[in-house]
Amino acid sequence: MKNIADHLFDILENSAKAGASEVQVKISFNKKKFFCQIIDSGPGIEIADVIDPFVTTRKTRRVGLGLPLLKKTAEDTLGYLKIIRLNKKGGTSLEFLINMFHIDAKPFGDLARVFMDVLIAWPQMNLKLIIPNNSIDNVILDSEKIKEELNLEAIYSSQIQNFIYETVKKELIEKGIDDHFSIEPKRKNS
Ligand SMILES: Nc1ncnc2c1ncn2[C@@H]1O[C@H](COP(=O)(O)OP(=O)(O)OP(=O)(O)O)[C@@H](O)[C@H]1O
Numbered sequence: 001m002k003n004i005a006d007h008l009f010d011i012l013e014n015s016a017k018a019g020a021s022e023v024q025v026k027i028s029f030n031k032k033k034f035f036c037q038i039i040d041s042g043p044g045i046e047i048a049d050v051i052d053p054f055v056t057t058r059k060t061r062r063v064g065l066g067l068p069l070l071k072k073t074a075e076d077t078l079g080y081l082k083i084i085r086l087n088k089k090g091g092t093s094l095e096f097l098i099n100m101f102h103i104d105a106k107p108f109g110d111l112a113r114v115f116m117d118v119l120i121a122w123p124q125m126n127l128k129l130i131i132p133n134n135s136i137d138n139v140i141l142d143s144e145k146i147k148e149e150l151n152l153e154a155i156y157s158s159q160i161q162n163f164i165y166e167t168v169k170k171e172l173i174e175k176g177i178d179d180h181f182s183i184e185p186k187r188k189n190s
Pocket residue numbers: 010014015018040042043044045046050055056057058063064065066067068092
């Protein structure tokens with residue numbers, strides 16, 4: 001996985017494949033620490049198993065690599081990955097922190113594109129994106145609302161996809177979350 005967007009897609013794919021009907025993603029970027037929490041309403045996760053790369057419900061190959069790789073990506077920057085089973089009935093909360101100032105931090109990649117791709121790939125899964133601002137939860141994207149106000153097919157209109165994509169991207173850039181983020185000092189043109 002070459003960037004954080006790839007990891008985010010994997011987590012959301014895991015939620016979708018586990019049959020979650022609701023997924024909430026919360027993102028923040030303060031003091032160059034990227035924090036992301038994903039809560040889903042799926043059946044819940046067997047915590048003891050998931051960091052073991054040999055545990056997978058995949059039928060095509062016998063190893064699941066998404067979560068072990070995310071753990072490594074986070075820990076390589078002295079960050080962390082934490083997975084919690086929400087209750088006996090199920091539900092998963094997964095959070096990770098990546099120190100973007102660390103030399104080994106991967107670039108963000110196109111996070112807005114991931115939200116669009118997930119919306120299109122699993123339109124039945126309600127996806128909410130929250131970016132807190134001064135401790136107020138700002139809802140940037142709410143696919144349930146979009147489906148209520150438009151119809152499900154509207155998601156397949158490229159005009160609407162572009163609008164959603166650009167809106168999410170703008171909000172992320174405002175928080176400094178974009179691929180131009182770099183820890184290296186800008187080179188002077190010589
Ligand atoms: N949100 C979730 N709810 C329920 N089970 C989950 C969830 N996320 C992961 N799992 C379980 O953990 C296993 C490991 O996930 P992981 O992403 O590491 O690998 P994978 O999805 O099986 O394969 P890969 O990511 O390499 O395509 C999954 O196969 C699934 O059984």
